[in-house]
Amino acid sequence: MDPQNSIDIEDGLSLENIGNGEYELGVHISDVTSFGHLINRREIALKGTTTYLPHKIIHMMPPELIELLALKARKRRLAFSVFFKVTEKGEIMESRFEKTIVTSTAQLSYEEGQDILTNSFDKAQLMKKKSLTEQELTSIQEKLLILRKIARGRRESRSSCEMFDKNEVIFQLD
Numbered sequence: 001m002d003p004q005n006s007i008d009i010e011d012g013l014s015l016e017n018i019g020n021g022e023y024e025l026g027v028h029i030s031d032v033t034s035f036g037h038l039i040n041r042r043e044i045a046l047k048g049t050t051t052y053l054p055h056k057i058i059h060m061m062p063p064e065l066i067e068l069l070a071l072k073a074r075k076r077r078l079a080f081s082v083f084f085k086v087t088e089k090g091e092i093m094e095s096r097f098e099k100t101i102v103t104s105t106a107q108l109s110y111e112e113g114q115d116i117l118t119n120s121f122d123k124a125q126l127m128k129k130k131s132l133t134e135q136e137l138t139s140i141q142e143k144l145l146i147l148r149k150i151a152r153g154r155r156e157s158r159s160s161c162e163m164f165d166k167n168e169v170i171f172q173l174d
Contacts, residue, residue, distance in 0.1 A: 004109040009070040012079070012104050015143045021088050023146065028102045030069035031078040032061075073107045073130065088146070090153030106130045106140060116141050117148060 014026035051058040059066060071077050081100040085093040107130070108116070115121040119141075127137055 004111055009072060009107055012071045012102060013147065014102070015147060017146075018085070022093065023086050023088075023150070025084045025086050025147075025150070026081050027084075028071065028079040028081045028100065030071060031080045031099060032065075032069065033080075034078045035065055035068060071102060071104050071107075073104045076101055076103050086150055088149055088153065090150045090155075090157060105136055106132055108140075113144060117144050 010030040012028040014024075014028065016024045016026075018024050050060045061069065069077070071079065079100045079102045080097070081102070082095060082097050084095045087093065112121070112126070116126075116137075123134075123137065126132070127134065130137075132140070
């Protein structure tokens with residue numbers, strides 16, 4: 001999930017039910033190291049990150065590399081992944097790191113993910129827009145609900161400060 005205006009789609013999530021109230025949660029990041037020959041390391045080190053300004057976006061990576069790295073729906077991409085074995089309450093049982101090849105089912109914005117969680121979306125419209133089957137959309141919705149439950153469990157177990165439970169502030173400039 002990324003902001004709606006994001007072009008750099010370099011991260012993704014996966015979730016598999018492994019039984020007994022436990023899940024394998026995968027966090028996948030585009031594997032930049034596989035394209036080292038295309039990278040100007042000095043330029044990237046100077047930029048450090050992609051910067052989103054009101055009037056333009058300053059990309060950390062060159063456009064041709066962004067396209068190769070993007071974890072776009074239905075495209076096989078090289079990734080570096082961390083897998084967590086977690087309980088429904090968010091307890092991490094174990095973790096492992098792997099170089100992987102991932103194929104995303106859908107590319108969702110934060111807003112679309114929130115709409116799916118709250119069931120405030122037009123099912124047919126979203127299925128058409130994302131080229132999803134009804135079964136895929138149902139699976140995404142179920143997994144997002146489980147991810148929310150896991151995240152809430154982690155938050156409660158950490159007894160987080162009240163200030164961190166607030167919504168993120170986003171400025172929209174005209």
